[in-house]
Amino acid sequence: MLKIILQSRRPIVPFNEPARDLRVQNKPLWLLQRDVLAPYTTREIELPPGAPLPQVHEPCIVYRDNLFFDDDYIRAFLEAAQKANRPVRAAFSITDPAFREHILPLSLSYTPAGELYLADLWYYPRGPEPGAEPLVIDLLSREIGYYHIPLYMAASQGDLVYQVPLRSLIAIDSWVHIFIADEVFGLFGRGARFEERLNRDPFFKLKLFGKALYEGRQVLKCSGVVQIGRNCVIDPDAIIHGPTTIGDNVTIGANAVIENCIIGDNVNISQGCQLMLSVIGDGTFLPFRASTFMTTVMDNCLIAQNTCLQMCVIGRNTFIGAGSTWTDFNLLSAPIKARDGAGQLRLSNRPVLGGCVGHNCRIGSGMIVYPARIIESDVVLFASKERRVIDRDIYYEDSDHHRLKQANLHKRLYPRPGEEASESW
Known part of the structure; x- marks a missing residue:
């Protein structure tokens, strides 16, 4: 599959660098994108702002280089796109709690389309062509608490929560989005996927317990999770x-x-x-x-x-x-x-x-x-x-x-x- 990268040169305040050069999950964003897409793509083309898409006749994925996405989202997006076998564009529903609470605030990169917001990520089964349809991928969000504010300090709320997705896609338009991508979608998301696998896969749980027992450690200290x-x-x-x-x-x-x-x-x-x-x-x-x-x-x-x-x-x-x-x-x-x-x-x-x-x-x-x-x-x-x-x-x-x-x-x-x-x- 061909990978077409659309450059975003907008500098992120206060770094004065475009998002692609900033580190997310301790990797430059461009490298993180490359690693996630490596199993699906064989070659790439990078286009400056305003350049037309190349006229090719092969499957291709097109994205702007300020996007953070993880393996789980890309896998679900490509599976749904290839099954549809038509041009599609990644989209969010305003009812998705992770999008509404964490992705949309402070953003500049999404195109409103009714109750949907379109992201700069496309799939073309036969090369770039007009008329890509929105494709909404469920982020599988779950509410996770992270902070407790005493009621005498904030009468309207006690426990504070994040909407943590098991699949992540977010445009880095602000330094706050780096915080969201790293901590909320990254570390909280990794913990949520770990818990989900423990509950879903009894063999994984037994293997983890066996490793902890063999090493003489608590489960969260054993080499299976550290x-x-x-x-x-x-x-x-x-x-x-x-x-x-x-x-x-x-x-x-x-x-x-x-x-x-x-x-x-x-x-x-x-x-x-x-x-x-x-x-x-x-x-x-x-x-x-x-x-x-x-x-x-x-x-x-x-x-x-x-x-x-x-x-x-x-x-x-x-x-x-x-x-x-x-x-x-x-x-x-x-x-x-x-x-x-x-x-x-x-x-x-x-x-x-x-x-x-x-x-x-x-x-x-x-x-x-x-x-x-x-x-x-x-x-x-x-x-x-x-x-x-x-x-x-x-x-x-x-x-x-x-x-x-x-x-x-x-x-x-x-x-x-x-x-x-x-x-x-």
Whole structure:
């Protein structure tokens, strides 16, 4: 099958990079797409924006490169499309809870069609042709609780829930969609599929119990649910619960706690760190007592000691100083707004949400960041009497390094489109 990739060059705030170059599930999005489609396709064509589809006469799948999809969705989509044997386009129903709650908010990529929303994913059995019909794939969503807010803090709600799909398709139009793809659809979805298989497949359950018994471990600690790469050094006092994936050359110190995470290669997790429902990118270093909850940390970051990140997305090559806290809940129950793909503030549809830091940032110690605030790529924030609380979005022009005579010591690596020529280092 031919794969036709439609480029989306819209930069995602605050990274100033298109979605295809950002990491989802600890892989660049373009690589993740390639791996998912590898069993079905033999060759590919990549088209710039506005280019016409090639006139070929063979089965082909066409998609925009800002889409995150998983194996389960693509398998169901292709099976239904090939059975129909006609041109189809992926679509969502507004009644689907996962689409309504998590996919549609802050999005720019879907085309309304009555009660349906069309995604940029097509299948053509005989080559591109007009008239593709909408194809709705059931995401198999289930409601999963993740947070409890005391009633004295939020009178209208106690338990907070996600609508977790067993099949995932979402366009990355905002940093919030990276959070949704990684934590809600990725890690929560992996846990939901694991539980579903346990309930459906008694032989899988027996095999898992047998492996745990043979290894002398609890079920969630055995090698059937905790996958560990090569050349890893893990202290015996570390607690690791699955489903968890740990890459190669990883060091985990004493009393570290890791639950349902993806840990990349060459990661160093020191004593007392606590990681829950988080994706930690390759080459990241977490000194003692650093904590992440439902957070994505891209590659080659340093999250210093006693820092707490909750429901955040952190770009690559970023340093966050000791004792910093990213909050995720408005003490007064006001709706949380976040930046969409066009940089506009819109309702996030999230009662709790952390913040986002771009690439190549340097954040000083002891910062407190309000919910859903963004810090643009290449920003430096010094810890000072004047700046301890981040209550607004921070852009490159606000970076503290501009005040130094040695400003050129921090180079701008991720300028906004059209600003490349203005930088001279």
